[in-house]
Amino acid sequence: MPSGAAVVPSSGPPAEGNNEPIIASLRRENEELKRKLTLNDNTKQFKADRTTRDDDGGTSADNLSLPSMGARLIVGDLEVVLAVLKEVMKPRSVPASLPVCDKTVGLTSADAVTLARGFDFLTKTSQNSEGEAVGAYLEHFPVMKKISEQQPLLEELLVFTSVRLAAAGKKYASIRLIFGVLLSTFDMLTDVYMLYSYYRAGESGFAVATLASLFSNIGVQLLLVFVQTRKQPKGRMFREMLYVLTFLKPGVDVYRVMLGVEKEVGSFADPKVEMFMAKGTELFAEAIPGAIIQSYAYLTGSGQTNAAAFSLVVSIFTAAFTSTGISFDKDLDHKGRVQSPDMYGYVPDGASRRAKVFILMFCISASQLAVKAMAVALCAVEGGSAVYVYLLGDMALFFAYKLWRRDFWYWIPVYGLSGIIISCITRIIFKAQVDFTAFLHACHPKELGGIYWAFTILSTPIVCFYLGHRYLVYVESDGGKARGLSMVLSAKQVYGTIGGLLTFQVAFFYLFLKSIPQKYIHTFYSTDTANDNSIGYFRDNNLDENKIEILGDNKFKWIKIQDEVIAWLNSKIPEWNEKQPEWWDVKTKATIPDWAVPDEELLKSIRDKGVERVIERRRSSIHYKVGMVDEDNFIDELEKQTDADAIRRRISALEMRREIAEHEV
Template identity: 35%
Template sequence: MEGEVEADVGLMGDVATIDDCPQLPSSPERARSGVCDPTRSSPSVSQMAEKGRNDIEAQDEGAIEVSEEKDEVEEGFEEEMAPVDHGRTTSGEEGKQLGEDLMMAVQEREDGRTEEEAVGEFAATNDLLKGVVEKYAFVEAMLAAIIENKLHRMRKVEGAAKDLEKKDGKEIGESLASTLVASTQVHSAVDEWMHQFPALKELDKEYGWFRPLLVTIGFKLMEEVPWGVKMRVTVGAFTSMSDLLTDVYVTYMFGSDKKYGYFKASLASLVASIGIQMFVVWVQNRKLGMTRVLREWFPILVGYKPAVDAYRVATGAKQEVGAVYDPMLEMTFMKIVEMFAEAIPGVIIQLMAIATSDKEDVGTSAWLSVAVSAITTGFASATISYDWDTDPDRREETPDFYGYIPPKASKRTVVFVSMLLFTAGMLLIRCTTIVLLGLMGGSWAILYIGADLGLYLLVKILRGDFWYWAPLGGNTEIVSSIISRVLIKIIVDFTSMVHFRHPNEVGGAYWLFGFLLTMGSLPVSIYVASPYVDERAINIAWTMVKIFLPSSGLCLLIFFSNIEKKYWHTFWSTLRSKDATMAYFLKGESDAKKKYIFWRSRRQWGSIEGEVKKWVESNWAKWEEEKPEWFTDVTKSAVPVEFIPADGDSKVK
C-alpha cells in the first residue's frame, strides 16, 4: 500500500524506510530486516575507498545496457536516490555496544552515586567516550541528563559543540524524554531531537557511533520508564479491546432496537475489519507456517492486535526472515484497515442517524460523538504520515519523497496539527456527501463511489501501474493488488492522507484530483438532492459546507506553508510505482541502493529482469566474501532463486 509507505500507502513512506514498509505502505524497502538498523556496522574510510575503486573497475570491465524503460523514470529520482552520507567512520556496532555498557555501568553503580558520577567514571575508562568528553565539555552532562530521563520541556541551546558548557549539555539531555514519549519509534525520536541542536548534528557527522549510542540508550529507557513500552502496551490493549467491545455492543443495540439497516451496516463493518486484518496477517506470516499465522490471528479476534504492534515497534523489533514486511509496516496496515472498515463507516452511520432522527433537536452527545470520531481518524492519519516521513532510514533511502516535515520542533507541531484537522474536515465533507446521496437512494451513493473508483482503476491499468508493489508472488499479487488499490483509494477519498500521495499508492496527481473532487462534490450533491431530501439533512449539509470547506482549505494552506518547499512537487507528481521501483536499480549508485528492487513485485521490473539477474550473478560471490552490512539473510531470501549462482547461499526461500 506505506505506508505506504513507501510509497503510497504510502505508508510507507513509508515516513521512517520505504517499503519494508510496504509503502503504506508504500515502502517495500522497510520490508528488509536489518537494513534499517542504525546500529549496524559501517565500513571504514579505507574500506569505502577500496570498494569505490572496485566498483569503478567493475563498471569499466563491462557496463550493462539499460532498457528503454529507463527514459520513463522521472528525472526527479536521478539525483535524489543517491545514498546519504552520515559521516559514519566508526562501526555502528561499537555505538550499540557502548550504549549497552554505559547503561549497565549506571544501573550497577554503588548506592548513593548519581547518574552523572557513574557516567563520568565510565567515560574516564572508555577509549571512545573519553576522547569526546575531553574535547566537548557538554557531552558528559548531556548523557547523564538523558539517562536520568525526567520529563522536561524542549530547551533551546544554540552554538557550536566546542562552545557549549556543562549546563548546556544538561538542558540538551533533558529535552530528549519529551520527544521519546511523543514518538512511536525511538530512532525517529532521537533523530528529531538531534535536529533541534546544531552541536548534536556536528557530533553525528564526526562520530559514526554517536547516533547508535543514543538510540541504544533510548531503547533501554523506553523499556524501564513508567511511560515507556509498558504504558503504551497497556493503554493500547485497553483501548483496542474496549473499541472492539463497543463496536459489538453498538451492533447488538441496533439489532435490539430493530434498526436493521444500521445493524447490518455495523455488522458488515466489523466483519470486514476483522477479515481484512486476518488476510494481511496471513500474507505477512504465510512463509513462517500456519502455526505462526494462527498465533498472530488470536490478537485480532480478541481485540489487542494494536497493542502487539505497538510493542514490536517501540522495542525496535526487526523483520524476520520469511516475513513480507517489518513491524512498522504491519502496524501501518492494521491502522489503515481499521480506518477503512471501522472509522469511515462509523462516521457515515452516525451522520445518517442524525440526519434521519425523529427528534427535532439532536443532542449534543450525538454531535460530540461525530467530532470525536473525526478527530480520532485525523489523528491516526496524521500519525501515519508523520511517522513515515520523519523516519531517518526512509529519508535516507528515498530522499526525493520523504523529508517534507521540517526539522524545527515548532514547525513539526504545526504540520502535524494541520494534517490532523485537514483530514478530520475532509472526512466530514465526504461522509456528508455519501449521506445525502444515500438519502436519495442507495444506488446514488454506490454510483458515485463506483464511478470514482472505476475511473481510478482504469487510469492505473491504462498507465501500466495497476500491480501493487508488495512482492507476494503468484496469484496472491492479483488479490493483493485489487484489495490494496481499492482500499487505499477509498481512504484517500475520505481523508486525503498525505502519505498516500506516494507513487506506490494513488500518486501525487491523483491525490490532488481526489482532494478537489471531494471538496466540490458536497455542494453539487446538495444541489442534486435538494428536491428529494428532507430539509433537515440539507441544512446539516450546508452547515458542513460553511464550516469545513474553508477550514479544511485553510489547514491545507498552513500545511503547505510550513513543509519543505522542495517537496511540493510530490503532491502533483505523475510518477508511476513501477518507475519508482526501477529507479532503485537504474539510478542507484551503490549495491545497497540497487537491492531495494527485490522488495518490489517482479511484475513492476520485469522489463529489466535480465540486467538485474546479470548484476546478481556477477556480484554474488563478492558479496558473500565481503559481507556488506546490507547483505543480510532477509535480503538473500528476497532474491529470486534462479538469480543466485549454483554455489550461492539463498537462505530462506
C-alpha cells in the same frame, strides 16, 4: 607549554596548617591559564581559516562577519561538550549519512551541530549496543576522542545520554500509540452503544450495517493473523486470533512495538509493519464505514441525539488519528528517509514543529472525513444504488488511470491471479483512505501517486456540493415525497456545512504546506509512477546495498531496465563474494532469481544451503501456492515494455516464466 598543562608552583612545599586556600588559588590560576591557552589556539585557528578563505577569494569583511551569523567560537573542552550535548537534546531527524568534522581546535557552534548530528546517526542507526555506538562516535570525531582521553568520564556520559534519549523517544512514541489504542477502544464502545440504540429504536438496518462493518474488520484481521503466523506453531496462531476476537490485538501490537520486538522466524512481517497493516484494515473496514453509517442515521432523523452526535465525532476523530499516525510514522522512518530522501522528510525537526504538523495533518484528515461522510450519507438518502454508482464510478476512474499509466500492478512481487487480487485489494484500500481521510502517505508513487492524490483532494468540493444538491432535489421530488422523506437539513444548512468544513480543510492544508520544508511540496502533485520510482531509485542510488533492493519490487515495475539491472548484478556478484559486505547475507542472495544469473558457476557461488532454505520457504508461501501465471500474456507484457534485443528479451522471459512455474509447483 602545551595547551591544557597544569601549573606547578615554583615555591617549596606548602606551609603547615590549612592548605585549602593555597590549593584553591592554584586551581583558579591553572584554569585561567588553560582558558587563555585554549583561546589562543582557537584564535590562531580562526585567523588561519580566515586567511585561507581570503586566499580563496573571500573578503575580510565577509569573513569577519561569520561569528555574528551563528558561527560562534567555542572555547575550552567543557564548552565543547556542553554545546554538543545541548544540540543532541534537540529533537531532529537522523541524517541520511554520517557527517564529518575533523577539527580539534577552533570549533564553532556550527561544528557542534555537526558533532550532534554525527552522534544521532551513530547511536540511532547502529545495530550494536550503546557503548559500541559511542565508541565508534569517539573514533570518528577527533575532537571528541581527544576530550575523552583527557576526561574518561565523557564516554560514560555519552552512553548515558544515548540510553536516556532512546528511552525518551520510545516514551513519547508510546504515549501516542497508547492514546490511539484507547481512542480506538472508546470508539468501539460507542459503536456498541449505538448498535444497542438502533435495535431499541427499531432501526435494524443501521444495526445490521454496523455489525457488518465490525465483522468485516474482524474477518480481515483474522486473515492477516493467518498470513502472519501460518508458518509458526498452531498455538501461536490460535492465541493471536484470540486477541482479535477479544479486541485486544491493537493493544498487543502497540506493546510489541514499544518493546522493540524483532521479526520472528516464520512470520510474514515485523511487529511495526503488522501494526500498520492492522490499523489500515481497521480504518478501511470499520472506521470509515462506521462514520458513514452514523452520518446517514443522524441525517435521516433516526438518531439525532446527543449520544449519536458524540459517537459520530469519536468515530471521525478515531479514523483521522489512525490515518495521521500511519502517515506521520512512515515519514519519520529512518530507512525511508535514507532511501527516498525526496519523498520522506516533510515532518520537520523540533518537538513543537512536529506537534504542529501532526495536529494540522489530523485536522485535514478529520475535516475530509466529516465532509465526505456527510456527502455520501446525503447521497444514500436517494437510495443505495446512488451510493454504489458513485463509489464504483469513482473507483473505476482510478483503475482506468492506473491502467493508462501502466501502473496497475502493486509493487509487491506477486504475480498471476494472486497478484491481480492483491493489486486490486491494495489499490481499493488506499483509494478509499485518501477519499475519506486525505491519507497523506498515499502520495507515494507506489500508492496513488502525487498527481492522483491531488486530483482526489481537489475534486472533493465538487463531489460534495454535487451530492448535497442531489439530496435537496430528490427530497423535494415526487420520488422523495412518495417515500415520505422530510427535509432534515435545509439548503442553507447543507451548503453551509459543506462549505464550512471545506473552508476549514483548505485553511489547515495551507498552514500544513507552510509548516513543512518547501522542497517536499512537489510530492503532493508529482506525476511519477511506481515504475518511475523503482527505476529512478536504482539509477540514482550509488550504494549497492540500496540498488539491489530493486529485486524486491514487482518485476513489471522495472521491466524496462531489466537488461541494465542484470548486467549490473552479474558484474557486481564477484566483487561482493570477495569483499563480503555486511548486507551481502543469505536473505539478500535469496532475492536474486536464477534467471538473472546465466553463468552457472556464478550462480552456484551464491546458492549455499542457507540461501536454498530461504528460497524454499518463499516458494512454499501462500502467494506462490495460489498464484497462476498466464505465460503468453506475461511474455507479451515483457515484449511491449522492453526495448532490448528481441532474442535476449525472449530468452529472459522464458527463464522468468520457468522460474515462476517452478514456484507454483
